[in-house]
Amino acid sequence: MAQHADALSLGAETIAAGDPGEMLADALSLPDQLRDAVWKVESAGLQPWESPGGLVFAGMGGSGVGGALAIAAIGSSASLPISLAEGYELPSWTTQDTTVLCTSYSGSTEETLACYEAAGVVGAKRIVATTGGELGQLARRDGVPVIPIAGGLQPRAALGYVFTAAIEIAGLAGVAPRHTPEIDVAAAHLETLVREWGPGAPEDCEPKALARALHGTIPLIYGAGPTRAAAYRWKCQFNENAKLHAFTHSLPELDHNELMGWEQAADSAAFSAVFLSDTDLHPRITQRIEITRELIEEQAHTTVVVPPRTGTPIERLLSLALLGDLTSIYLGVLRGIDPSPIAGIDALKRALAN
Numbered sequence: 001m002a003q004h005a006d007a008l009s010l011g012a013e014t015i016a017a018g019d020p021g022e023m024l025a026d027a028l029s030l031p032d033q034l035r036d037a038v039w040k041v042e043s044a045g046l047q048p049w050e051s052p053g054g055l056v057f058a059g060m061g062g063s064g065v066g067g068a069l070a071i072a073a074i075g076s077s078a079s080l081p082i083s084l085a086e087g088y089e090l091p092s093w094t095t096q097d098t099t100v101l102c103t104s105y106s107g108s109t110e111e112t113l114a115c116y117e118a119a120g121v122v123g124a125k126r127i128v129a130t131t132g133g134e135l136g137q138l139a140r141r142d143g144v145p146v147i148p149i150a151g152g153l154q155p156r157a158a159l160g161y162v163f164t165a166a167i168e169i170a171g172l173a174g175v176a177p178r179h180t181p182e183i184d185v186a187a188a189h190l191e192t193l194v195r196e197w198g199p200g201a202p203e204d205c206e207p208k209a210l211a212r213a214l215h216g217t218i219p220l221i222y223g224a225g226p227t228r229a230a231a232y233r234w235k236c237q238f239n240e241n242a243k244l245h246a247f248t249h250s251l252p253e254l255d256h257n258e259l260m261g262w263e264q265a266a267d268s269a270a271f272s273a274v275f276l277s278d279t280d281l282h283p284r285i286t287q288r289i290e291i292t293r294e295l296i297e298e299q300a301h302t303t304v305v306v307p308p309r310t311g312t313p314i315e316r317l318l319s320l321a322l323l324g325d326l327t328s329i330y331l332g333v334l335r336g337i338d339p340s341p342i343a344g345i346d347a348l349k350r351a352l353a354n
Contacts, residue, residue, distance in 0.1 A: 010334070018333035023157060026153055027157060028326075029160070030325075033164075034187040040165075044148075046172055047172075051173035054093070054099075055169070056085050056098060059086075059162070060109050061109075061155060063105045064103065064162075065233050067103065069166075071166075074176045075226060078175055079175060090115055099173045101166060104130050106131065106133050127147065128146045129149055130147075130148075130149060131151045154342075156237065159321060182315070183314060189315045189319065190318060190319065193319060214274070214327070215334045217302060218271050221235050221324075222248070224289070226317060227276035227277070231248045234248070242339070243332065259295065266301075272301050273302070306320070
């Protein structure tokens with residue numbers, strides 16, 4: 001039987017022993033990534049252009065979630081359509097007037113390579129963000145601008161680079177305002193959180209406390225409005241870092257279906273519910289969070305409402321993303337699991353290659 005979470009240390013030495021791949025250090029580098037990424041976008045030599053056909057972010061997994069968070073941060077300030085391409089095909093409305101940002105950390109993601117070729121066929125303006133690989137080679141062959149991403153990371157740990165590339169391209173393409181100054185402000189804010197939440201932080205700091213609360217449960221992560229993308233990031237990080245099933249849904253939709261799944265949930269498994277709040281939520285959504293939590297409390301192992309963060313949309317979303325990243329890593333340590341390896345995904349890629 002697993003040792004109770006309250007009895008397990010999450011001190012710096014324990015974390016270091018349980019995280020030999022140093023995933024935590026990579027997660028804590030988010031502020032530095034943001035600043036470096038701004039410089040790397042500038043190094044691509046891009047000049048502003050007009051993209052009347054909107055913008056598509058093509059990317060998968062850790063290379064795609066940055067686009068989702070960028071769209072959430074841009075929100076209603078976007079003046080043209082922005083969409084994600086999470087597969088082998090671009091949206092049907094993609095034309096030569098559309099900009100397509102293809103992001104693949106390794107440069108070998110087959111879905112993103114397919115989107116890159118499809119964008120070329122329709123004559124869309126293409127931008128690439130990658131460490132190299134086949135995607136980088138194709139871009140250089142075709143004269144497509146490349147935004148370099150620092151190597152040596154797991155794709156999911158390169159969030160700062162992918163997010164910054166996405167939000168900067170949105171501004172350069174004229175589909176949303178430029179947000180460069182806000183990225184630097186967010187980096188400074190995140191540096192404070194790194195000190196407050198890092199391995200040497202008290203055992204009751206927010207991500208360590210969350211990891212303890214969720215240990216031994218299957219987390220259901222609930223977002224709303226701008227936090228929907230953050231909730232998806234949390235779900236993915238629980239999957240990859242803690243090697244744990246986790247699921248996500250959003251308010252108000254979940255109140256029209258998933259709420260009933262909680263009626264006998266305690267008979268099925270130890271489920272926990274995490275609600276990600278935000279200062280920009282509709283007042284009725286905030287009310288729904290509290291009522292929904294009350295309704296499921298008896299059937300849930302744990303319910304948590306993560307309070308709204310402060311600052312700009314970029315600060316708030318990246319703070320939530322960092323909190324989820326650290327919680328998932330600390331949870332992996334509590335579970336006795338090395339957060340870094342992703343053997344199942346690697347095996348799938350080898351099988352597909354054959």
